[in-house]
Amino acid sequence: MGALLEKIKIPHDRFEMRLSGSGGQGMILAAVIMGEAIGIGGKKNVVQSQSYGPEARGGASKSDVVVSPNEIFYPKAMRLDLLLAMTQESLDSYYPDLKEDGVLIVDDVLVTDFPTDKYYGLPFTRLAREEAGHVMVANVIALAAIAELTGIVDREALTNAVLNRAPRGTADKNKKAIEIGFREAARLKEKKG
Amino acid sequence: MATAVKQRSDVILDYIRPRKKFPSVWCAGCGNGIVMSALIRAIEKAGYSKDGIAMLSGIGCSSRMPIYFDVSALHTTHGRALGFATGVKFARPELKVIVITGDGDALAIGGNHFIHACRRNIDITAILLNNYIYGMTGGQGSPTTPSEAFSTTTPYGNVEKHFEPCDLAAAAGATFVGRTTVYHAPQMEKLLGDAMAHRGFSLVEVVSNCHTYFGRLNRQGDAVSMINHFKEQSVPVAKSRKMSPEELEGKIVTGKLHEVDKTEFCDEYQRVVDAVQGRN
Amino acid sequence: MPDKKRVLMQGNHACVAGAIYAGMRFYAGYPITPSTEVAEGCARRLPEIGGRFIQMEDEIGSIAAVIGASVAGLKSMTATSGPGYSLMVENIGYAYMTETPCVIINVQRGGPSTGLPTKVSQSDTMQARWGTHGDYTAIAVAPSSVAETVTETIRAFNLSERFRTPVTLLLDEVIGHMREIITLPEPGECEVVERVKPTCPPEQFIPFEMTESLVNPMPAYGEGYRNVITGLTHDTMGFTTNKPVEIAPKLDKLRNKIMRHVDEITRLRTEFIDDAEILFISYGSVARAAFQAAKIAREAGAKVGAIQLQSIWPFPDKELMELCARCRKVIVGELNMGQVAIEVERVLPRDTEVHTLLRYDGEILTPMQLLEKLDEVL
DSSP states (O other), X not given: OOHXXXXXXXXXXXXXXXXXXXXXXXXXXXXXXXXXXXXXXXXXXXXXXXXXXXXXXXXXEEEEEEEESSOOOSOSOSSEEEEEESSHHHHHHHGGGEEEEEEEEEETTTOOOOSOSOOEEEOHHHHIXXXXXXXXXXXXXXXXXXXXXXXXXXXXXXHHHHHHHSOTTOHHHXXXXXXXXXXXXXXXXXXXO | OHHHHHHHHHHHHHTBOTTOOSSOSSOTTOTHHHHHHHHHHHXXXXXXXXXXXXXXXXXXXXXXXXXXXXXXXXXXXXXXXHHHHHHHHHHOTXXXXXXXXXXXXXXXXXXXXXXXXXXXXXXEEEEEXXXXXXTTTTXXXXXXXXXXXXXXXXXXXXXXXXXXXXXXXXXXXXSEEEEEETTOHXXXXXXXXXXXXXXXXXXXXXXXXXXXXXXXXXXXXXXXXXXXXXXXXXXXXXXXXXXXXXXXXXXXXXXXXXXXXXXXXXXXXXXXXXXXXXXX | OOOOOEEEEEHHHHHHHHHHHTTEEEEEEOOOTTTHHHHHHHHHHGGGGTOEEEEOSSHHHHHHHHHXXXXXXXXXXXXXXXXXXXXXXXXXXXXXXXXOOEXXXXXXXXXXXXXXXXXXXXXXXXXXXXXXXXXXXXXXXXXXXXXXXXXXXXXXXXXXXXXXXXXXXXXXXXXXXXXXXXXXXXXXXXXXOOOOOOOSOGGGOXXXXXXXXXXXXXXXXXXXXXXXXXXXXXXXXXXXXXXXXHHHHHHHHHHHHHHTTHHHHOOEEEESOTTOSEEEEEOHHHHHHHHHHHHHHHHTTOOEEEEEESEXXXXXXXXXXXXXTTOSEEEEEESSSSHHHHHHHHHSOTTSEEEEEEOOSSSOOOHHHXXXXXXXXX
C-alpha cells in the first residue's frame, strides 16, 4: 500500500443503507419509497440504485440508498451505515460491507445464522402475514422499523411515501404495516436499552 | 384520338418532378414505367393533391420511382421503406402514403416490416413490383423466383420454394390485397385507385417483366413476349374461383383478391389519445 | 415563488422528461434491457400530450419510423441498448446522409453480442462514433446523473435540430436505472431549439444548398415542398449523383457543419482541478466515482482533480489539451477496454503520462479502485 492510501478517510457526510433480500420481496420498491420519504419533503440529496439478475422472482436482490446534505458523487454504497437483510443469503453476501458501528436489521425468522450479536431482529415476514394481512407488506414493516431505529425519516414522511406508492385498495394494509413496524422496533429499542 | 393522347401525356408530365434529369435508370421496355403511368392516372382520377402525398421506397429498380414523382419522396434503405412509411403516416396521418417496393426489397430483406405493416393495418398503400429477380444488382434470385428458374445465383435452377406475396399479406392481416400485371394497364389503374381509397393497409402486387435478366436467363424473350406471356397466363379472379387447382397451376390470378373492413392503426391510436386526454 | 417540486426519478425516465421538454412527440422503439423504461415512459406519457408512441417489430424498423416521423415534421427519438444499436446503425447512417434530425438513446450494457443485459458497460462509445459505414461526423453526449440526463437529453435534441444530424445520448445501466432527487426544469428555463423551415417558395427551394452555415432549412412532408430525400449520395437538389465534384463537397458538408462548432458542442465538468498534478478523465457513471475519488484524495492532501466528458463526440481535443496542460499524468477510467483512452493518448502531448483503469466485468469502477490506481501512479 502506498502513502496515499494510508491517509485517506471514507467520507463522513453520507448515510448509506442497503436493503437486501430475495427477488420478489420488494427490496427495490422499499428503497424507492425510502428515497422518496427522505428526499421529496426534505433538503437532502438522495441516490437510490440497485442490482438484480434477469429473474423477476427469486435470486439475490439488493438496493442501496445514499443520503447526504452535500452533492452525492459516487452513487453506490461504499461502507454501509445500515444493512437490512431479509434472508440468510443476503446477510451472508452483504454483512462484510457493513461498517464496524453500522446498524444491522434482520428478519430473525428467515435468518438463523448470525455473524454478530449486535443486530436488531424482527420477524418481518411473519408479522406481515399474520398481523398485517399480507406477506407483501413485510418490506413496509421493515421500512418503518428502520425509521424508528435510526431516525433517518419521520413517520409522516414515510407514511406519505408508502401510500403514494401503494397499489389501489392496499392503503389500510400498508398503514397497518407501518404501525406494526414502528411499534415492534420501539419495543425492541426499549428492550435493548 | 390525337387530343386524347395529348391529354394523357399532359397528366403524366404534371406528376413528373420538373427538375429531375432524365432518362430514368430503367431499361427500355421495363414494366416499371407502365406502373408509374397507371399510378399517375389513378392519383389524378382520385384527385389527391400532390402536396398531400408521400411516396417512399427502398432499394432496387422499382424503388427509384419516387425520385421521378413530383411528390414528397423518401428513397430509403433496402427493405425498410415500410418502417419509414409507418413513421411518416403515424406522424402525419392526413398524408396519403404510398410505398413502392420490389420482390427482394419487400419479401427478403424487408419481410419482417412487410408482415408487421400488414398486421398493424396502417393506412399505407404498398405497390409490390414483382419481377421474380434482383434487377438492379444484375439478376440474382429473389424470394419470388420460381422453383427451378435460373438467375445468376441459381445457375443450376432454383432449389428453393417461392413466396406468394398476396397470400402472405392477407394472412398477415392486410385488409386490401390485389394482383395485376403490367399487361393489364387499365385494370392496374382501377386496382391502384381502389387500394389508395381503402382505409387500412393495402397491397397491390404487379407482376412485371425484367427481360434484361429474368427473361434472358429463362429464355422468355424480350419485353413484348414477356408481357404477352403475362396476358396468356392471367385469369380474372372471378373466373379463377370456378377453376381447379390443377387448372390454376402456373396462372396469374388478377383483380381484387381480398378486402375486409378492420379498424385502422392511426385511427385506433387517436381513439386512445382522445380517451387519455378526455380522462385528464 | 414556492420551491420547485422535488422528485425521485430514474435516469431512463429523466430521459423521457427531457425529451418531452425538448418537444419530442414521436417515439418508436423495441424493448431491450436496460433501456426499456424509456419506451414504457413514452408509451404512457405521449398520448397524454397528443404525441405518438409505437412499438415496432425490431430496432431497424424503429429507427426507420423515427426518421420517417422526423421528415414528417415531428421531433422524434428511440431508445435501445448495444444489440439494438448495432441493428440501427445502417439507418442512423441514412439520417447522417439525409441530414435528418433524431435522437438515439443508448443505455449501454455489456457486450459483444447479447452480452450482459443487466450489467453496466461503456463499450458502445466508439460505436456511437463509427457505428455506421462511410465518412461522417457524429455527435454523442454522455450524462453522469439523473439531473444531467434531463438537461443533456434536451441538449441532444437541440444539437440534432441545429445541425440536422442524428445525436446519440450515451447512458449506461447505472445512470439509466438509478434514481436521484431532482427538480424538473420549468417551461422556459432551458433553451429549446426549433427546426428551421424554409420560407422561400417551393420552386426556389434548394434542399441541400451550400450555404454559409451548411445547415439547410428543412420542410416537413405535406408543406408543399415535395422534395426528394435519398440515402444515395446526392447533389444540392437532393438528386442522386456520381460526379466527383459533387460527392466530396457533400461529405465535407456533413463534417464541417459540425466540426466548425466543436467548441459549442463540447461540454465538460471539472472538479478539484486547480493546481492538480494528476487528473482523472472519465464519463457516465465512472465520472461519479472519479469525482468521489478526487475529493477523498484532496482531503488526504493529494493534488488530484477530475474531468467529466459530458460530450464525447466530437472529441474535445482543444479543451482537454488546455485542461491537462499543467498536469503530468492523467488516469482514464472507463468501463471498456480503453475506447476513450485511445483518444486521450492521441490528444495529449507525449510527455503527459496516460494511465488507464479499465473495467469490463459488468461492474462499475469504485472510488477505491481509482484511489488505488492513483496511489500506484503517484
